[in-house]
Amino acid sequence: MKRPCLLAHRGFSEAYPENSPLAFQMAAEKTGADGIESDVHITRDGELVIFHDASVERTSNGTGFVKDHTYEEMLALDIGGWKSPEFAGQHIWTLGQLLDFCREAKLLLNLELKNYEVFYRDLEQRVIDEICQRQMQDAVFVSSFNHISMQRFKELCPDIETGLLYDKPLLDMEAYIRRSNADSMHPRYMLLQYQPELVELYHSRGMKVNTWTVNDGEAMEDMMARGVDCIISNRPDLLCRVADRLCGK
Numbered sequence: 122m123k124r125p126c127l128l129a130h131r132g133f134s135e136a137y138p139e140n141s142p143l144a145f146q147m148a149a150e151k152t153g154a155d156g157i158e159s160d161v162h163i164t165r166d167g168e169l170v171i172f173h174d175a176s177v178e179r180t181s182n183g184t185g186f187v188k189d190h191t192y193e194e195m196l197a198l199d200i201g202g203w204k205s206p207e208f209a210g211q212h213i214w215t216l217g218q219l220l221d222f223c224r225e226a227k228l229l230l231n232l233e234l235k236n237y238e239v240f241y242r243d244l245e246q247r248v249i250d251e252i253c254q255r256q257m258q259d260a261v262f263v264s265s266f267n268h269i270s271m272q273r274f275k276e277l278c279p280d281i282e283t284g285l286l287y288d289k290p291l292l293d294m295e296a297y298i299r300r301s302n303a304d305s306m307h308p309r310y311m312l313l314q315y316q317p318e319l320v321e322l323y324h325s326r327g328m329k330v331n332t333w334t335v336n337d338g339e340a341m342e343d344m345m346a347r348g349v350d351c352i353i354s355n356r357p358d359l360l361c362r363v364a365d366r367l368c369g370k
């Protein structure tokens with residue numbers, strides 16, 4: 122069986138605070154994951170920061186939206202203590218710090234642009250600049266639920282792979298992807314169980330199939346058997362063990 126690319130969702134987020142430096146470091150040190158999936162926003166003063174939600178309440182000790190905070194305010198937040206007191210003292214990374222870490226650790230990065238709830242002007246170009254400054258076009262692929270953004274991204278920078286995230290069953294996907302310039306589709310894994318024919322459809326159009334967020338061993342086996350190209354999981358340790366058993370190392 123083909124071994125897919127295996128990514129740690131928001132780092133090793135099952136066991137460590139999501140999108141924290143610790144979660145990224147543990148994904149690298151404690152699992153055999155090929156890379157990391159993570160999320161980027163822009164602060165009020167224009168810094169690209171790694172964070173999942175549009176607002177900070179759920180995963181920090183602060184309140185309000187990322188877009189309304191300065192970088193210094195975001196950096197002051199504790200993003201570890203909500204998970205467990207033992208993780209208190211974790212602080213956000215910028216996109217630049219995450220890219221440098223991935224380059225050093227030889228990890229791939231699937232970067233999700235969080236621009237479907239909040240309007241972030243020029244997020245695409247800002248991300249492209251960070252990646253290209255480091256010449257990491259082959260080590261990073263981007264995705265978003267905002268497909269207009271992904272279209273623009275690809276037009277701005279054909280060298281970086283783009284993916285269309287979606288989480289609901291849609292009609293006539295064949296017609297939809299005919300209009301798209303994206304390199305891959307990123308369906309929630311359950312959608313491939315409803316419509317197994319989609320894997321072949323996407324592959325026949327030269328697109329990769331990168332699925333998320335697969336945390337259950339049986340579902341991991343199912344996705345590998347269906348021939349997906351990439352699996353994103355909060356449990357990269359389990360994901361790697363399943364892949365070792367089914368696909369070989």
Ligand code: G3P
Nearest residue numbers: 158160233264286333353
């Ligand atoms: O990229 C897959 C997945 O991360 C998309 O959804 O909400 O977990 O960022 P979410």
Ligand code: CA
Nearest residue numbers: 158159160233
């Ligand atoms: Ca994400």
